[in-house]
Amino acid sequence: MPTYPATFPHAVHQLFQYRKSISTRPFNARGSGVERCEYCRIDIKHCICELLKPQTADASFVLLMFDDEVLKPSNTGRLIADVLPDTQAFLWDRTQISPEFISLINSPKYQPILVFPDEYALDEQPLLPVEKLRDRCFTEESSARPLFIMLDATWRQARKMYRKSPYLHNIPMLSIPAELMAKEPIADKPQSKTGSSDSSDSSDSSDSIIASRYHVRTASKEQQLATAEVAARVLQLSQNTQAGDVLALWFDVFSYRYQCGVKQTNSGDAKAVEHYLSYLDKTS
Numbered sequence: 257m258p259t260y261p262a263t264f265p266h267a268v269h270q271l272f273q274y275r276k277s278i279s280t281r282p283f284n285a286r287g288s289g290v291e292r293c294e295y296c297r298i299d300i301k302h303c304i305c306e307l308l309k310p311q312t313a314d315a316s317f318v319l320l321m322f323d324d325e326v327l328k329p330s331n332t333g334r335l336i337a338d339v340l341p342d343t344q345a346f347l348w349d350r351t352q353i354s355p356e357f358i359s360l361i362n363s364p365k366y367q368p369i370l371v372f373p374d375e376y377a378l379d380e381q382p383l384l385p386v387e388k389l390r391d392r393c394f395t396e397e398s399s400a401r402p403l404f405i406m407l408d409a410t411w412r413q414a415r416k417m418y419r420k421s422p423y424l425h426n427i428p429m430l431s432i433p434a435e436l437m438a439k440e441p442i443a444d445k446p447q448s449k450t451g452s453s454d455s456s457d458s459s460d461s462s463d464s465i466i467a468s469r470y471h472v473r474t475a476s477k478e479q480q481l482a483t484a485e486v487a488a489r490v491l492q493l494s495q496n497t498q499a500g501d502v503l504a505l506w507f508d509v510f511s512y513r514y515q516c517g518v519k520q521t522n523s524g525d526a527k528a529v530e531h532y533l534s535y536l537d538k539t540s
């Protein structure tokens with residue numbers, strides 16, 4: 257039995273248990289014959305839980321999860337709650353709106369920000385320029401804690417959730433432009449794909465373009481990123497660099513080890529754990 261972090265079970269684990277308890281039939285995920293860790297949902301032989309080192313940030317996240325998203329072993333919203341244990345999570349329902357979610361986004365403690373591509377924004381939606389992220393304070397009058405709202409679902413489901421949730425339509429919307437998403441964010445991560453042996457001091461990572469590091473589920477759009485990848489970038493751009501870096505690296509660890517478990521061709525980074533641990537080593 258692995259030693260689980262003291263922050264387990266976090267909000268996504270709890271939501272998973274709840275959603276499972278109301279299921280009328282077992283969720284039939286790919287690789288459902290695999291014996292999975294109840295927390296990281298990876299084949300127990302490749303469990304990553306002992307590697308987790310939760311972080312802190314000057315911002316919080318709340319996940320609105322589409323129906324069975326929380327049941328999917330490949331879900332990555334869970335990784336946000338792994339790294340930032342104060343993350344909250346709710347099931348989305350078109351007609352039954354969680355009162356806890358509504359009171360959370362209306363709480364004076366927080367300034368909610370909806371993370372979503374602005375190309376789908378309704379006319380009335382206020383937009384938050386990405387440059388404002390660096391200020392951490394997004395509205396003139398508020399210094400409350402930023403609360404990033406993530407719609408955790410497939411791309412098509414997320415658009416539906418947005419359209420059918422009027423309570424999201426007056427919250428500032430933050431979109432990360434593709435060019436800011438595509439940059440390899442972690443400057444001191446070893447550049448394993450250059451193929452040159454003399455590039456050990458590769459502090460300039462600006463030419464390292466990776467569209468998405470996510471290979472667990474096939475994206476139907478090239479720019480479709482996993483929820484955890486977007487959250488990592490939001491953290492990095494809002495000056496929560498370490499938390500963002502750790503989340504990006506944790507995502508790589510999950511992606512690689514997850515694929516070890518389902519025995520498909522592994523397109524993850526075989527050195528993901530090494531990179532993650534060496535980053536923690538340097539920053540602790």
Ligand SMILES: [Zn+2]
Binds near residue numbers: 298304
């Ligand atoms: Zn585990």
